[in-house]
Amino acid sequence: xxxxxxxxxxxxxxxxxxxxxxxxxxxxxxxxxxxxxxxxxxxxxxxxxxxxxxxxxxxxxxxxxxxxxxxxxxxxxxxxxxxxxxxxxxxxxxxxxxxxxxxxxxxxxxxxxxxxxxxxxxxxxxxxxxxxxxxxxxxxxxxxxxxxxxxxxxxxxxxxxxxxxxxxxxxxxxxxxxxxxxxxxxxxxxxxxxxxxxxxxxxxxxxxxxxxxxxxxxxxxxxxxxxxxxxxxxxxxxxxxxxxxxxxxxxxxxxxxxxxxxxxxxxxxxxxxxxxxxxxxxxxxxxxxxxxxxxxxxx
Numbered sequence: 001x002x003x004x005x006x007x008x009x010x011x012x013x014x015x016x017x018x019x020x021x022x023x024x025x026x027x028x029x030x031x032x033x034x035x036x037x038x039x040x041x042x043x044x045x046x047x048x049x050x051x052x053x054x055x056x057x058x059x060x061x062x063x064x065x066x067x068x069x070x071x072x073x074x075x076x077x078x079x080x081x082x083x084x085x086x087x088x089x090x091x092x093x094x095x096x097x098x099x100x101x102x103x104x105x106x107x108x109x110x111x112x113x114x115x116x117x118x119x120x121x122x123x124x125x126x127x128x129x130x131x132x133x134x135x136x137x138x139x140x141x142x143x144x145x146x147x148x149x150x151x152x153x154x155x156x157x158x159x160x161x162x163x164x165x166x167x168x169x170x171x172x173x174x175x176x177x178x179x180x181x182x183x184x185x186x187x188x189x190x191x192x193x194x195x196x197x198x199x200x201x202x203x204x205x206x207x208x209x210x211x212x213x214x215x216x217x218x219x220x221x222x223x224x225x226x227x228x229x230x231x232x233x234x235x236x237x238x239x240x241x242x243x244x245x246x247x248x249x250x251x252x253x254x255x256x257x258x259x260x261x262x263x264x265x266x267x268x269x270x271x272x273x274x275x276x277x278x279x280x281x282x283x284x285x286x287x288x289x290x291x292x293x294x295x296x297x298x299x
Contacts, residue, residue, distance in 0.1 A: 038101055039065075039066065039101075039103070039104075039105060043105065044063045044065065044068065044105060045063075047068045047105045047107070048061055048062075048063055048068050051068050051070050051107055052070075054124075055070050055072075058072050059071065059072050060072075060073070060075065060078045062078070062082050064082050064086045064087050064090065064108075065090070065101075066090070066101045066102050066105065066106065066161075066162075067086065067090075067105070067106050067107065067108045067143075067158075068105055068106075068107050068108070069082055069086060069107075069108045069110065070107065070108070070109055070110070071109070071110035071111070071112065071147070072111060072112050072116055073110060073112045073147065077112075078110075081110065081147065081151060081154075085151045085154060085155065086108065086154070086158065088187075089154075089155045089158050089182070089192070090158065090162070092187065092191065092192035093158070093159065093162055093182075093192060094162070095191075096191050096192060096252055097162075097163075097166065097252065097255055098162050098163070098165070098166040099166060100165050100166045101162070101165055101166075102161050102162070102164070102165040103165065104141050105141070106141050106142065106143065106161050107141060107142045107143070108142070108143040108145065108154075108158075109124070109142060109143065109144045109145065110145050110147040110154075111144075111145065111146055111147065111148075112147060112148060113146065113148045114132065114146055114148065117129065117132075117134075117144070117145070117146035117148075120144075121144055124140075125137070125140050125142070125144070127144075129144065129146075132146060132149065133145070133146055133149045133153040134146055134147075134149075134153045134154065134157055135157065136157045136160045136161060138161070138164070143157045143158070143161075145157070152183040152184055152197075153183070155182045155183060155185065156179045156180060156182065156183045157179070159175075159178055159179035159182060160175065160179055163175055163178060163179070166259070167255075167258075167259045167262070169262050169266070170258075170259075170262075171219070171223075171226075171266065171267060171268065172221075172222075172223045172226040172227065173218055173219055173221070173226055173234070173238045173241075173268075174238070174242075174258070174268060176226070176234075176235055176238050176239075177235075177238030177239050177241060177242040178242055178255075180199060180235055180238065180239035180242075181194035181239050181242045181243060181246065182194055183197055183199075183239075184196075184197040193246065194239075194242070194243055194246055196243075196295060196296075196297040197239075197297060198297065198299065199232070199235060199236040199239050199240070200236070200240065200292075200295060200296070200297040201297060202231075202232045202233070202235075202236045203233065203236035203237060203240055203292070204292075206231050206232070206233040206236065207289075209231075211231045211233050212233065212237075213233055213234060213237060214281075214285065215237075215241070215281045215284065215285045215288075216269070216281050218234060218237055218238065219267045219268060219269050219272070219281075220267050220269065226238075240288075240292060241288065244288050244291055244292070245275075245276075247291075248276070250275050250276060253275050254268075254271060254272065254275045257271050257274070257275060258271045258272075269281065272284065
């Protein structure tokens with residue numbers, strides 16, 4: 001067994017945005033979703049050969065639907081991360097949430113170290129990464145990762161294209177909250193389950209410092225407001241709101257009903273109150289903070 005790839009339940013280092021400011025993720029595309037037949041095996045095979053030619057010797061390639069994956073890792077590490085991280089995460093997320101897949105093949109570029117990550121982000125896309133960990137670029141239909149920093153960011157970023165295909169109008173708070181939830185996760189009762197992680201101390205420190213954002217403002221804010229956050233509270237609060245729903249066994253119901261009713265409830269506030277049985281966001285906020293108060297995380 002390879003010694004370092006991320007597996008469900010593995011302790012994670014801080015991942016994307018672990019500093020005081022989260023880097024804005026690439027603006028999500030608004031895709032058409034696939035028809036009943038999806039992307040053909042021939043299309044995957046053609047994309048595999050395209051990526052093989054693009055990357056050249058020293059890179060491995062594999063199909064892990066709906067992705068084509070390439071990396072300059074060792075054969076053992078590459079096989080391990082394809083099987084134990086990517087394939088596992090896709091299977092669990094689709095089982096619990098998503099019924100529609102991306103209508104285009106997304107390439108996952110896994111670079112084994114910081115040097116090759118920065119080198120190929122520039123040579124392939126003329127980009128200098130804004131984060132040392134990894135990012136999703138709908139423009140290039142690519143996940144670009146420095147996998148040496150761990151696999152939590154990879155699972156986080158996998159959520160984005162899958163959610164975009166299934167629920168393209170999801171607001172930023174839920175898009176990032178759900179993705180952040182699975183940065184550190186394991187399998188519990190046959191379902192992917194987010195664990196406590198480093199964003200909990202960020203949230204607790206922010207509460208003590210007076211940086212808490214009222215739920216009404218967090219949920220009703222636009223994309224720019226969500227990402228313009230110097231303290232990391234928007235990501236932390238969104239993650240632990242999803243964590244709260246998960247632990248109350250309401251997250252999957254919330255997702256189904258929010259997606260169905262989104263045109264009448266674009267922020268998710270009405271759906272959130274309905275599925276939690278609360279009369280107001282203030283009541284939900286109070287009980288959510290009481291739920292969080294005794295929790296602690298130690299890496």
